[in-house]
Amino acid sequence: MPEVKKIATRDSYGNALAELGREHDDLVVLDADLAAATKTGVFKKEFPERHIDCGIAECNMMGIAAGIAATGKVPFASSFAMFAAGRAFEQVRNSIGYPHLNVKIGATHAGISVGEDGASHQCNEDIALMRTIPGMTIINPADDVEAKAAVRAAYEMNGPVYLRFGRLAVPVINDNPDYKFEIGKGVLLREGKDVTIVATGLCVGGALEAAEKLAAEGISAEVINIHTIKPLDTEIIVNSVKKTGKIVTAEEHSVIGGLGSAVCDCLCEHAPAPVCKIGMYDVFGESGPAAKLLEKYGLDGQGIYEKVKGFVK
Incomplete structure (x- = not known):
């Protein structure tokens, strides 16, 4: 049997942002000193003027993303799931969820498949946290094809979205012509x-x-x-x-x-x-x-x- 192609969905995230960036001038990407790990560096290399490194200040990053969304642009705020959902929960809730702003949160390195980084970085609570925020859409793609489609769908919808990506390369299972991605449809x-x-x-x-x-x-x-x-x-x-x-x-x-x-x-x-x-x-x-x-x-x-x-x- 031929070897199954494997791609980490964090790579899919970075590639999808770059692709969307070529199509939409209103897309802005924020990161918290993790552009290489979250793969937003792909976008940064091509569109440095639309990439903002907020430093190791995830809570502040969410506030900045909220402000950018209020101007009519579409920000993607990126960090590890442990920081995006955990450390910055209050800012996500009050600054993004409560006013229902059009902020997309790209949370990478979710779950135990973060591996050697250990328990402090293996976020197994993020979906639970985000589910409690009224109006928050939560997407957890299964592979490269689905992850790219999810990023595009998140951009196209209005409202806050939590996108969950992984560090581990996973099999591509949706690489077929019949695949269709639709938010809210299994x-x-x-x-x-x-x-x-x-x-x-x-x-x-x-x-x-x-x-x-x-x-x-x-x-x-x-x-x-x-x-x-x-x-x-x-x-x-x-x-x-x-x-x-x-x-x-x-x-x-x-x-x-x-x-x-x-x-x-x-x-x-x-x-x-x-x-x-x-x-x-x-x-x-x-x-x-x-x-x-x-x-x-x-x-x-x-x-x-x-x-x-x-x-x-």
Whole structure:
């Protein structure tokens, strides 16, 4: 078999910004002394006059982004997820969310796949934090194709958007002519009848891998890619669970407040069903190679397969 192409979604972010910058003069990119890591340096090299390095001052950066948005321009404020959602939460809430300004937050290095940077930088709480802000759209793309499409869609919509990107190179799974990205709409990747796997971000590839292994054992798993956590596509989830009767959620994030919690909220209201949540179980991460950490915490294809098999059985 040919080797699967792998690209980190933080690279996709940088490339998408540069592409959009050629098309739109009102796009401005801000960074907090991390242009090389967040890949906004790609944009900076081509459009230095529209790139602002705010230094190691993420809270201030969000305030500047809010001011720029108030002038009618479209700012993308970039930093690690731990700083963009964690350190700058109050500014995001009060300066961007409350006035519903057109600021896009590009949060890279999310989840435990940050690897050797350790628990202090492995943000597994950002989706939960951003979900609590009224009017905030949250997008967690699964691969390069989806990440680029998400950046473009974020630019084209009006209102605050939180975009979540990863450091680890992940398989490109949406490289097909039928792929269509739409904010708030999940993507049915594989049909099944015994269980539904709802995955987001890095775990989408693992969910597809798990579905293949389950199929070999006679378990038919439906796989849904939820790239937009908020607003959530309740229709695709409800329709699937009415067919399969049970759901497993998979995310590189805490099981508290993330995709799993959003799906449970949806099912409680529309179609009560058994749910198994795969993610970080109320623990901090730790330093180590990204692949080994995903394996240890059961977030890779094998881990998802084992969890789903046990849940179904």
